[in-house]
Amino acid sequence: MKLTILGGGGFRVPLVYEAVATAATGLTVDEVALHDVDAARLATITAVIEGLGEQLTGAGRAASLPRLRATTDLREALAGADFVFSAVRVGGAEARTVDERVALSLGLLGQETIGPGGLAYALRTLPVVLDIARAIAEVAPQAWVINFTNPAGIVTEAMRGVLGDKVVGICDTPIGLVRRVGRLLGTDLVAGERGAGFDYVGLNHLGWLRSVTIDGTDRLPGLLADDDALEEIEEARLIGKDWVRADGALPNEYLYYYLHTAAAIERITASATTRGEFLAKQQGDFYLAAADSCCSSPLSLWRSTLHEREATYMAESRDEERREEDVAGGGYQEVALRLMTAIATGRSERMILDVGNAPAGAAALPAARIIPELPADAVIEVLCLVDGDGVHPQPVAPVELGRLGLMSSLRSAERSILVAATTGSREAAWQGFSAHPLVSSPVLGAQLLEGYAAGHPRIAALLTSR
Known part of the structure; x- marks a missing residue:
């Protein structure tokens, strides 16, 4: 079995390799x-993985290691792949700093996946992932x-337009929330102990855990009423x-940016550096030193x-250092490997995934959709059963009007950005930036568009038509 990791020179790739190598x-x-367009970073991460492999075999954690290949040739990396992990970062951490600073200069939220910074990230990323999807269709159909490439929801949606239901988006934050709640209730909610079930619904980085049923009783209201219990939930x-x-x-923890936007902006601007600037320096220093x-x-x-990176994650949202139990955890590499294992072996898993609101090619009738009010091809984040036959989204309770409105507003903005990415339309990009629920202004939308076109040559070259 062959696994291809796109963005193979990325900093967190050794985590994926470790999970795979230890089976x-x-x-x-x-x-x-491993595939990456940056040969130097690819060589550095390869050296880290080789050192990791020596430790794993020396400690007896891995009897044998997968063959490791690293290349800057996309089609060579994809040939014969059974699974492809897509974790590309177009423009690197340096481009992220532009995403953040342009928004902050206008008094708006500067964050990687939330707000206009997330839309700018999508605008320069979508043409690249669509080319990748077409290459997969040719070389490894x-x-x-x-997909873990951010912004994961709209990126997954775009790739599904080429490859259909065989594209699934993942994130570790929803299942981390469910596990924290399960620990408090003394039940493995993911495994379904004691007939456990839960209702999680939303988009990537915009979701809610709305019920937790154990032995036929919804335990969430009692949990919400208990201050001591809530103190244990990040x-x-x-x-x-x-x-x-x-x-x-x-x-989902990312709702912080929607519910406490002014506080988030104030904390970010009060810091000496943005998160992107911190990572650009931290990781830049790492790659230089490691080489x-x-x-x-x-x-x-x-x-x-x-x-250090994990301990400072979302630091602008906290009045305390991140707790060790919240730093430690399975992470996205475990989610990806569990998904891969369920499909490859047929062993059933319950997972929260980013999937189509209805199967690709299904009749566009509301009855065929998980959330009837959203388009059939919209990618949503819900509980799924995964087995050898694929990924099976599970029904959810009707979505409340306020949640539905926020989800619709966000995905509408992202879809305008997708139109801009595929047609080069400046007007579509303007509409996308203006319509985002954390912007809601055509004046600010126009200023964002100009700022990102000036800061990102890739975006300026893309937007060539009205």
Whole structure:
């Protein structure tokens, strides 16, 4: 079995390799192919992985290692792949800093996937991932594509337009929330112990856990009423206990940026650097140091850099250092591997995934959709059963009007950006930036468009028509 990782020079790729090499889910992978357009970064991550492999075999955690290949040739990397992990970052962390600063200069939220920064990220990324999808259709049409490229919702939606239901988006934040709640209730909600079930619905980075049923009883209202219990749930601490109680649901942590926008902007602007600037320097320093001939252990350097990165995640949303139990966890690599294992072996898994609102090619009737009010081809984030026959989204309760309105507004803005990315239309890009729920202004939308075109040569070259 061959796994191809696109964005193979990315900083977190060794986490994926470790999960694969140790057969953490019982699945044996024969070959891992790394692809990246940056040969130097690819060589550095390859050195980290080779060091990791030596440790894994020396400690007996891996009896044998998958063959490791690294290449800058996309089609060579894809040839014969059974699974493709897409984790590309177009423009690198340096481009992210532009996404953040243009928005902040206008008094708007500067964040990687939320707000106008997320739309700018999508605008320069979508043409690239669409080219990747077409290459997969040519070279590896049998492959399943597991997308972690952000903004994951609209990127997954675009790739599904080429490859259909074999593209699935993943994120580790929803299942992390469910696991935290399960630990409090003494039940493995993901495994379905004691007949456990839960209702999670939304878009990527915009979702809510609305019920948790154990032995036929919804336990979420009792949990929301318990201050001590909410103190153990990171999302409740971020958003506010009174709000989650009033809302009757536990939100994805990224709702912080929608519900506390002014506070987020104030905290970001008060910092010496944005998150993108921090990562650009931190990771830039890592790649330079690891490539230096004096570096005796790229792996050790990578581990220390990783812990600092994870501990400072979403730091602008917290009044405290991130708790160790919230730093540790399965991460997106575990989610991806569990998904891959279920499809390859037929062993059933319950997972929260980004999938089509209706199967590709299904009749566009509301009855065929998970959320009847949204388009059939919209990508939503819901509980799914995964097995050897594929990914099966599960029904959800009717979506409340306020949640539905926010979801619709966001996806409408992102779809305008997709139109701009595929047609070069400046007007579509303007509409997308203007319509985002954290912008809601054609004047600001026009200023964002000009700022991003000036800051990103790739966007300026793309937008060539009205």
